[in-house]
Amino acid sequence: MGTELLNHQLDRELREEHDISFSEYEILVRLSEAEDGRMRMAILADAMSHSRSRVTHTIARMERADLVVREASRADGRGVEAVMTEEGRRVLIAAAPTHVRGVREHLVDLASKQDFAALGRIFDEVSDRLLRAKPDEADIR
Amino acid sequence: MGTELLNHQLDRELREEHDISFSEYEILVRLSEAEDGRMRMAILADAMSHSRSRVTHTIARMERADLVVREASRADGRGVEAVMTEEGRRVLIAAAPTHVRGVREHLVDLASKQDFAALGRIFDEVSDRLLRAKPDEADIR
DNA sequence: CTGCGGTAGTACAGGCTTCAACTACCCGGA
DNA sequence: TCCGGGTAGTTGAAGCCTGTACTACCGCAG
Numbered sequence: 001m002g003t004e005l006l007n008h009q010l011d012r013e014l015r016e017e018h019d020i021s022f023s024e025y026e027i028l029v030r031l032s033e034a035e036d037g038r039m040r041m042a043i044l045a046d047a048m049s050h051s052r053s054r055v056t057h058t059i060a061r062m063e064r065a066d067l068v069v070r071e072a073s074r075a076d077g078r079g080v081e082a083v084m085t086e087e088g089r090r091v092l093i094a095a096a097p098t099h100v101r102g103v104r105e106h107l108v109d110l111a112s113k114q115d116f117a118a119l120g121r122i123f124d125e126v127s128d129r130l131l132r133a134k135p136d137e138a139d140i141r
Numbered sequence: 142m143g144t145e146l147l148n149h150q151l152d153r154e155l156r157e158e159h160d161i162s163f164s165e166y167e168i169l170v171r172l173s174e175a176e177d178g179r180m181r182m183a184i185l186a187d188a189m190s191h192s193r194s195r196v197t198h199t200i201a202r203m204e205r206a207d208l209v210v211r212e213a214s215r216a217d218g219r220g221v222e223a224v225m226t227e228e229g230r231r232v233l234i235a236a237a238p239t240h241v242r243g244v245r246e247h248l249v250d251l252a253s254k255q256d257f258a259a260l261g262r263i264f265d266e267v268s269d270r271l272l273r274a275k276p277d278e279a280d281i282r
Numbered sequence: 283c284t285g286c287g288g289t290a291g292t293a294c295a296g297g298c299t300t301c302a303a304c305t306a307c308c309c310g311g312a
Numbered sequence: 313t314c315c316g317g318g319t320a321g322t323t324g325a326a327g328c329c330t331g332t333a334c335t336a337c338c339g340c341a342g
Contacts, residue, residue: 002268003144005190009271021328042290049146054329056292061328078290078337110266111259118252118259125251127143130150162298183320195299197322202298219307219320 010102018095020067023050023058025099028067028084028092037084040073044082049131067091151243159236161208164191164199166240169208169225169233178225181214185223190272208232 011022020028030047031037039047045055059082062068067088073079084092108116152163161169171188172178180188186196200223203209208229214220225233249257 002264002271004148005271006267007145023328040290051330052291053293053331057328060292073290076290076338080291106271107263107267110270111263115259115263118256119263122248122252122256122260123143126147126248129251130143130146130247164298181320192300193321194301194323198298201322214320217308217320221321 006106009106010099013098013102014095017098018091019065020091020095021058023048023054024062024067025092025095027055027058027062027082028088028095031068031082031084032089032092037089038071038081041080041082049127062088147247150247151240154239154243155236158239159232160206161232161236162199164189164195165203165208166233166236168196168199168203168223169229169236172209172223172225173230173233178230179212179222182221182223203229 007022014020014022014025018025026048027044030044031039041055041059042052044050044059045052048055050058059068059070062082063070065087066085068082068084071081071083073081111119148163155161155163155166159166167189168185171185172180182196182200183193185191185200186193189196191199200209200211203223204211206228207226209223209225212222212224214222252260
């Protein structure tokens with residue numbers, strides 16, 4: 001699988017040029033697309049197929065770097081919302097071209113339109129299956 | 142990228158059913174294909190695009206589990222060879238069907254022959270480029 | 283209103299990977 | 313022969329992820 005090589009490379013480029021990891025970048029992207037740049041921790045976790053524990057840690061690091069702040073949810077006393085800061089938006093805007101260029105350079109430009117489309121079809125399907133299997137863990141039991 | 146989901150799933154299946162990680166499985170596969178079931182650490186590292194440090198740690202874990210033993214290289218005083226044990230071969234033979242089934246179930250069976258071929262073409266190309274760039278790190282400098 | 287199962291998030295310990303020393307050894311040139 | 317640069321591998325610390333346990337809160341049934 002060259003996929004690890006690719007992810008690793010994209011991660012490294014973001015770290016070197018903008019001091020954020022690929023996961024942090026993805027969180028910023030999702031927050032930027034959300035209403036008011038804010039999202040509940042659990043939604044974030046599900047959206048990225050990360051464990052809640054992982055999101056807690058990642059958001060903690062991002063909070064230290066002033067990319068987000070944590071706010072208690074008004075609606076649900078258990079809830080916490082991650083909110084993108086100005087600095088977070090600034091870093092996202094700076095980092096996006098790096099990421100886009102990386103994906104082009106290391107992936108898109110190397111494949112024909114047809115092959116790239118096939119790639120999309122395959123991983124949509126793979127994700128669908130694996131995500132559908134997880135929620136209730138009803139596999140074989 | 143659903144690729145992380147897939148790797149994670151394959152890793153989990155190997156851990157649950159055979160108590161080895163995906164990386165350990167891959168090392169066993171490579172050793173089994175090598176002359177006498179033995180390989181130099183550096184060759185192993187290059188073959189899997191892992192850091193030497195990583196291979197050192199992984200082999201150390203595998204040695205604790207009796208899957209391999211370490212032997213000093215006769216030819217090169219600096220060298221160390223990882224040698225597959227009987228137990229290692231036994232575990233590989235047991236684990237291989239799990240892995241093959243996993244790949245079929247979570248990937249191959251979900252794609253058409255054509256799309257799957259496209260996948261192969263793309264990641265061969267991606268790997269080639271990234272590996273060609275690395276060795277001398279001559280990128281832009 | 284009280285109890286209770288379920289959900290949200292965090293804390294902590296353990297495991298894997300990385301990075302940067304560091305040791306040991308190889309080999310070619312002076 | 314001896315030196316110096318390069319290679320092989322290991323070590324230990326630090327970072328990130330996982331699983332588990334735990335607290336706090338929700339909401340419904342009784």
